[in-house]
Amino acid sequence: MTKTLITIGIWAALGWLTGSWLGASTGWAVFAFGLLLMILVSGLQLSRISKWVRNIEEPPPPSVGPWDEVLAPIYRKLRQDRKEIDELTRQVDVIMLAAEALPDGAITLNESMLLTWCNQTACDHIGLQLEKDRNHSIFNILRAPEFNRYARQSTWPGPVLLHLQNEGQEKSLLVQLAPYGVGRFLIVTRDVTQVEKLETTRKDFVANVSHELRTPLTVLSGFLETMRDMPAESLSAEQKERYQNMMLEQAERMQAIVADLLTLSTLESAPTASGEPVRMSTVIHEALRQAQILSRGQHVFIENIAEDLCVTGMETELASAVSNLLTNAIRYTPKDGTITVSWYRTESGHACYSVQDTGIGIASQDIPRLTERFYRVDRGRSRATGGTGLGLAITKHVAMRHNAELTIHSRLGAGSIFSVAFPPNRVSIEES
Known part of the structure; x- marks a missing residue:
């Protein structure tokens, strides 16, 4: 604005000087010409500004007169906002990459329990297709009755165990639902199929060991009780030898089982053998x-x-x-x-x-x-x-x-x- 006033003042001075020398009409003509020229220049500057507005990512046009003082702070603010947006975008990308790298599945829902996002692990766990299932109700996607009852509770203090069929394979999933933000919900899924199998194997193993050791122990106990309760003279030397051999056989059997179990334990302690x-x-x-x-x-x-x-x-x-x-x-x-x-x-x-x-x-x-x-x-x-x-x-x-x-x-x-x-x-x- 100051530059504009100064420019008008200069043309007014030129008009006055010209009027004093060549007459008032000539002075007014010079002054009018100056104003017209300023209008034309101003129009050209506005045209350049109009072109810049259509692509504000570029620096503003130089030398646009009084508009320089207006455009400069606007461009600085735009550049600062752009940097902040880029930084926020990078942070979001890092967060999304971290979410994709999670070993657990993650699913986000809106206030209507409609799916808004999920990571690849959740897709593998439940068989989701994000582009296809986005904005669909989680109750239509995850149709297990146990989940339906669980999700419709007012609070979710702990996870629920689901047994699902996915691509012909049965999976055991721990599913935890939790609120976050305002009217938003997060589902975390964890595949515990292998853990359940290992637990079943452990139980079977304990039961099998108990069963395998019970038989020889029962035989040993029976013979020892028989030999203790019966008078010494009632057993012939041949019977004693037979009983002792049978007890030795059962003791050796237990020893063989224990030795094999120790061997298995040693083999499992390291994945590979160099030698x-x-x-x-x-x-x-x-x-x-x-x-x-x-x-x-x-x-x-x-x-x-x-x-x-x-x-x-x-x-x-x-x-x-x-x-x-x-x-x-x-x-x-x-x-x-x-x-x-x-x-x-x-x-x-x-x-x-x-x-x-x-x-x-x-x-x-x-x-x-x-x-x-x-x-x-x-x-x-x-x-x-x-x-x-x-x-x-x-x-x-x-x-x-x-x-x-x-x-x-x-x-x-x-x-x-x-x-x-x-x-x-x-x-x-x-x-x-």
Whole structure:
């Protein structure tokens, strides 16, 4: 405004000077010309300002006369607001990335319980599709009756456990609903499927251990009570020896169960085994020698063993796995049956240890559960032959620790093949 007044004053002065020299009409003409020129310049400046207004992200046009003092603070304020908006946008992006990285699912709802946002974990848990399910009622999305009753409460002091089917798989979810902000709600979901399975496994394990130890303890207790209550002279030396042998057998059975449980615990304490190259032919020959003693000449053994093939690992663990598969084959193969033991290198570079028998075989529905602790296809036969029910569980853990894979192929009444395949990076050839 000051510049405008000064400019008008200058043209007025020029008009007065010109009027004094050339006459009043000429002076007024000069003054009018000045005002007209100012109007034209002002129009041009307004035109440039109008163009800038359509794209205020750019700096304002320079030299727009009196408008400079108006546009400069406006542009500074716009630039400051833009920086603040950019910073807030970055913070929101960081928060959204953090929400996406959460191991738990997160779902936001408005005051009408309509879905407004969810992270990818929640999509995986419940099967949500954000673009499709946005602004839909959570009660139409999550149709579990337990959730319906839970969500319609006035307060939610704790989570609710839901069992849902998602893509053919059953999932166990802990769902917690909580209010936040004004008229907003947050749902947090946590997948506890594996935790429930582990808890079930733990309960089954405790029950199985109790059951497995109860039988030999009952036998021991019964014999000890019998020998205590009966007069010493009423038992013959032959009966005493028979009772003592049976008690020793049950004590050894409990000892074997405890030893296998300790072995399993040790194997589970570390995910992998490093070790050193182990000459497997030596381990297998020693296991075969012990197996033939256990067989008492009742089985035919066929050997197909590569003598120079080694595996990097723990020799004691590998010996346990080798022995367990041989012992199982003997226990479940009838007299005069054939047991074929192979140790060879495959075309893909893997090293494979396999035990094939002509035994009773295994039904297809039992094969997936064979490596479970204390799982037996034929409990009576396993106990009669001294099995603890932990051999295949130990073998599976030994294989896992050596990055190997245990596979089982069997047909009821036609025998079985148990194989452990070691990866190429653990296989080596011993130089002569």
